[in-house]
Amino acid sequence: MYEVTLRRREPVAERTLAFYFDKPAGFSHDAGQNVMLSLIEPPAMDAAGPSRPFTLASAPHEPELMIATRMRDSSFKRHLGSVPLGTRLEMDGPAGLLVLHEDVSRPAVFLAGGIGITPFLAMARDAEKRKLPHRIVLFYSNRRPRDAAFLAELERLQGDRFRLVTTMTDAPEWRGERRRISRELLAEHLPDLRSPIYYFAGPPGMTMAVQGMLSELGIAEDDMRSEEFYGY
Ligand SMILES: Cc1cc2nc3c(=O)[nH]c(=O)nc-3n(C[C@H](O)[C@H](O)[C@H](O)COP(=O)(O)OP(=O)(O)OC[C@H]3O[C@@H](n4cnc5c(N)ncnc54)[C@H](O)[C@@H]3O)c2cc1C
Known part of the structure; x- marks a missing residue:
């Protein structure tokens, strides 16, 4: 304490x-x-x-x-x-066990719903600071741009090893991606859906939906790590 x-x-x-x-x-x-x-x-x-x-x-x-x-x-x-x-x-x-795996041959896929970005911000800053060799793709879903905390910083952190896919699900004016995180969205951005370790965090409705989607894709429980932000 x-x-x-x-x-x-x-x-x-x-x-x-x-x-x-x-x-x-x-x-x-x-x-x-x-x-x-x-x-x-x-x-x-x-x-x-x-x-x-x-x-x-x-x-x-x-x-x-x-x-x-x-x-x-x-x-x-x-x-x-x-x-x-x-x-x-x-x-x-x-x-908490939502920490980056050690096997650098396996990419990390982060799926963040809203304020569920917090662990992935820490991990992206840490990977940048320590020059970690992991390949990381962050899917960051919000309703509108003004809800997306730390977005500008995450955009700046993008590079060879860290990619960001931003989606705004309730912003008709948003010119980029507007779909929810789904099997199709993952498949469009990931060459191989089976090789990554998946990390996800957000409100319970989001984490339950992502867990179901990954299970349907045949992702093993061992390759999923999540934090449910109860109370939302
Ligand atoms: C590991 C972890 C990390 C988190 N990280 C963040 C973060 O970075 N940012 C953030 O905003 N939030 C985070 N949360 C959620 C945060 O703890 C609060 O629950 C949330 O912010 C809502 O708080 P509140 O005061 O607005 O609502 P509250 O008034 O606390 O409402 C909470 C509701 O959740 C219910 N509840 C309380 N305890 C539990 C429980 N153990 N299981 C299920 N339901 C319960 C209560 O009965 C109440 O109805 C995290 C949660 C966990 C578990």
Whole structure:
């Protein structure tokens, strides 16, 4: 258990904030892992209580810890969104197995729904920093461009080893891809659907749909790693 100090808040998409904390001495994590954040002596809370799990969207080499979340009307988020900078929170972790595999002969396919981008942002930053040889394709699905946190940064990170496929499913003006993540979309961008290890994160409806689609494609359970962001 650590204590962390809130340093700043920044908007990263519509109704979506990034929160930055000092990294406590002795803390380290792998890109893709999460922590449990708890308010200390919170005001009256609703039934969901004073703690929430969040993925660390910052990469391990960064001096600060960062999480990003959709701001909704739960008492936890109202409080997190309004406490003074300098407020301390409890942090438990890191935890979680959504970390990049070691076998570099196998590509990684990341499938992100909305704020489910957080583990993949950390992994993309980490892969860039450490010059990891993995081939990575990120499919990033949002309703509209203004919902897509960190999109400009992800576009900049593209290169020989990291490709981005962005889809906006509810934006008639969007000139790029607008289909949901589907078998057809994957097949158009991946030369071989069977060789990658698939990672996916997002709201439960999205992760359930992706799991079903990958199972239908015959992808083995061992080749799927996911995080369901319950509460959405
Ligand atoms: C490993 C992990 C990583 C996550 N990373 C992020 C992230 O990076 N960014 C982000 O925005 N969100 C993330 N989430 C989701 C986050 O923890 C919150 O649940 C979400 O932000 C909604 O919080 P809320 O305060 O808006 O809603 P809440 O008021 O918390 O509503 C939550 C609802 O979920 C229900 N619930 C509570 N616990 C569970 C449970 N264990 N299983 C099923 N349902 C439950 C509650 O009963 C309630 O109805 C992550 C979740 C997990 C598990």
